[in-house]
Amino acid sequence: MDTETPGMSWHEIVVDVLKRHQVKLVTYVPDNVLRPLIEAAHADPFFTAFSCAREEEAVGIVAGAWMGGVRGIVLMQTSGFATLPNAIASLAVPFQIPVLMMVSERGTLGEFNIGQSLVAKTMRPVLQALAVEHHTMTRLDEVEFIVDRSITQAVATQAPCVFILSPLLTGGKVFAK
Amino acid sequence: MSFAANHPASRDQAKVLNRFDITKRLVKRLKHDEAVIGGIGYTNFDLWAAERRPQNFYMLGSMGLAVPIALGVALAQPKRKVIALEGDGSILMQVGSIATVAARKQTNLAIVIMDNGTYQITGGQLTSTGLGADIVAMARGAGVAQSAWAADEGDFEELIDLSLREDGPWLIGCRIDREKPADTTERDPPRIRDQFMRGLGVKA
Numbered sequence: 015m016d017t018e019t020p021g022m023s024w025h026e027i028v029v030d031v032l033k034r035h036q037v038k039l040v041t042y043v044p045d046n047v048l049r050p051l052i053e054a055a056h057a058d059p060f061f062t063a064f065s066c067a068r069e070e071e072a073v074g075i076v077a078g079a080w081m082g083g084v085r086g087i088v089l090m091q092t093s094g095f096a097t098l099p100n101a102i103a104s105l106a107v108p109f110q111i112p113v114l115m116m117v118s119e120r121g122t123l124g125e126f127n128i129g130q131s132l133v134a135k136t137m138r139p140v141l142q143a144l145a146v147e148h149h150t151m152t153r154l155d156e157v158e159f160i161v162d163r164s165i166t167q168a169v170a171t172q173a174p175c176v177f178i179l180s181p182l183l184t185g186g187k188v189f190a191k
Numbered sequence: 192m193s194f195a196a197n198h199p200a201s202r203d204q205a206k207v208l209n210r211f212d213i214t215k216r217l218v219k220r221l222k223h224d225e226a227v228i229g230g231i232g233y234t235n236f237d238l239w240a241a242e243r244r245p246q247n248f249y250m251l252g253s254m255g256l257a258v259p260i261a262l263g264v265a266l267a268q269p270k271r272k273v274i275a276l277e278g279d280g281s282i283l284m285q286v287g288s289i290a291t292v293a294a295r296k297q298t299n300l301a302i303v304i305m306d307n308g309t310y311q312i313t314g315g316q317l318t319s320t321g322l323g324a325d326i327v328a329m330a331r332g333a334g335v336a337q338s339a340w341a342a343d344e345g346d347f348e349e350l351i352d353l354s355l356r357e358d359g360p361w362l363i364g365c366r367i368d369r370e371k372p373a374d375t376t377e378r379d380p381p382r383i384r385d386q387f388m389r390g391l392g393v394k395a
Contacts (some may be wrong), residue, residue, distance in 0.1 A: 039266065062266060064295065066259075067287025074256035074288075078228070078263020081248065081384060083393040086263070104252025105260075108380040 024157050024183050025051040028116070031161040032087065033060055035169075037114065039079050039086030041065075041072035043094050047118040047184045052089065069094040073101045077111045085169075087114040092121055092134040095176075099140050102174060107144060112168035116177045119150070123181040126189040141176060148176035151183050195331075198339035198346065202306070202325045205340040205366040210234070210305055211373045213347050213365060214241045214276075217303065220351050221246075223272065226264050226391060229376075230257035230277040232312045234305045236372035238276055245390025249376045249383050255284030258302055262292055265300040268391060272299050272355050279306040279320040286329060292360050293334030301354035301361040302330070307369050315369065330362040338362035 022030070028051055032040075040055040040063040042048065055063035066072040069090045076086035095117050106113040120127075121134020141148045147167065149160045161177060168175040181187075199205040214237045221227070227247045229235035231254050238247055248264075250257060261275035282289070282304055292300060308321025320326060330338040337354075341347035341363055354361040377383075388394045 039263075064291070066291055068285065070253070070256060071259045071285055071288045071291060074253065074259025074285075075263040075266070075291075077256075078260035078265075079267040080263070081260075081388050081393065082226075082264040082267025082391055083388075084263075084267035101253050101256065105250070105256060108251070109384040110381050111384065 023050070024151070024154060024179070025054060027154075027157045028161060029054050029058070031158055031165070034162070035085065035165045037085040037087050037165065038062060039076060039084055040089060041075050041086060042089035043069050043072060045089070045091035045118045046187055047179065048089050048091070048116070069097050070101045073098060073106065073113055073115070076113050077105055077109070080111050080113070085114070087116060089116050091118045092137055093130060095137050096133045099144070102146060103144055106174040107146070110172035111174065112172055113174040114165060114168060114177075115174065116179065118179045118184065119181060120187060123186055124189060137178070146174055146176060148178060150178040150180050152180040153183060157183070194337060195339060199342050202320065202327070202340060202364065202366060205364065206343040207366050207368050208341065208344060208347065209370055210307075210367040211237045211240060211370065213344065213367070214238055216344065216348055217274075217351055218242045218244065220348065220355065223355075224390070225272040225274060225355065226261070226268070227274045227276060228257045228261040228264065230254070230275070230281045232278050232281070233372040234276050234278045234281075236374055236376050239376040240372060240374035245386050248387045251376070251378050251380055255281045255288075257281065258285060258288040258292065261300060261302070262288070262295065262297060264391070265297050266295075269299055271391070272301070275300070275302045277302065277304055279304060279308060279326060280310045280318045282326060283318060283320070283324075289330050289335055289362065290333040297360050298358035300359050301363065302335075303363045303365065305365055305367050307367045309369060311369055327362060327364040335360050335362045338364070340364040340366070
């Protein structure tokens with residue numbers, strides 16, 4: 015099994031693996047936990063990174079880019095994922111497009127916003143209902159293996175894949191008045 | 192600006208065109224394997240009926256995503272012109288995507304809106320464009336300065352030619368009638384996607 019590169023943070027590992035797999039397009043609706051990953055994508059000329067008005071739009075762009083020959087990933091938080099079942103069920107899955115998605119998980123392990131904690135509970139049941147491959151990453155030493163292997167699988171099987179960033183990995187968002 | 196001055200100032204002043212007729216006119220003007228993304232509904236059906244080009248992509252659901260999908264194709268293939276064909280009800284669902292296109296300054300992208308002011312496929316309920324909203328004005332407000340209503344069939348062809356020749360992004364508003372579409376798109380998503388990717392040269 016691959017092990018973590020000593021001293022690397024989760025987002026540095028993700029950037030590394032995305033580059034290795036030629037995932038060049040990063041579309042997102044921002045989130046605080048994702049901030050270092052978003053900033054790294056903007057800072058690195060390898061990536062084309064920009065924000066979208068809605069998560070569905072970000073999925074559509076990545077789907078179009080895939081058909082045009084460029085790989086991409088959508089970054090969002092759990093409440094944003096809750097807007098996506100239609101786009102996943104009527105675009106990514108039936109057209110067999112490997113849309114990669116990374117979700118910063120809110121709603122658990124210290125959530126302070128009841129709206130976030132309720133909407134987060136819809137995420138895994140939706141993914142299970144659609145039979146979409148998804149992995150929750152909780153430890154630094156599993157990030158590279160999960161992202162690396164899952165991108166390979168998504169492309170090979172022409173299927174979308176969702177990476178869930180647990181607060182156990184990222185620290186999450188802490189309560190602030 | 193002079194570009195806008197040559198075209199109808201508002202939706203009310205544009206001639207009502209026939210969707211299948213102008214879709215055929217559009218397809219006839221495509222000479223360089225331009226990609227066309229057909230949104231859902233009758234816009235999509237008439238694109239299918241007009242000509243089954245391998246560079247056409249036909250959505251089957253995901254209402255509102257024609258512009259984002261077209262933007263993705265345009266980003267991936269900057270040398271190819273890409274057209275998003277979308278209805279008024281659909282573009283109202285993802286109106287923010289016009290601002291994204293403007294922010295990207297996506298020069299190889301044109302958006303064509305087929306606007307009959309109704310959700311025609313579900314029984315003709317009015318959309319907000321049928322009650323006064325003006326998509327061309329909204330697009331200009333979003334930053335797509337090269338947005339215009341097609342005055343008539345000839346003007347539509349001129350605008351399409353201009354969008355294929357010059358840098359965009361473009362938005363071309365078309366007031367259309369409520370005729371039934373000429374055919375129904377075959378609902379076979381993997382086949383549509385595979386043919387589209389081959390048509391774009393991504394798959395051999």
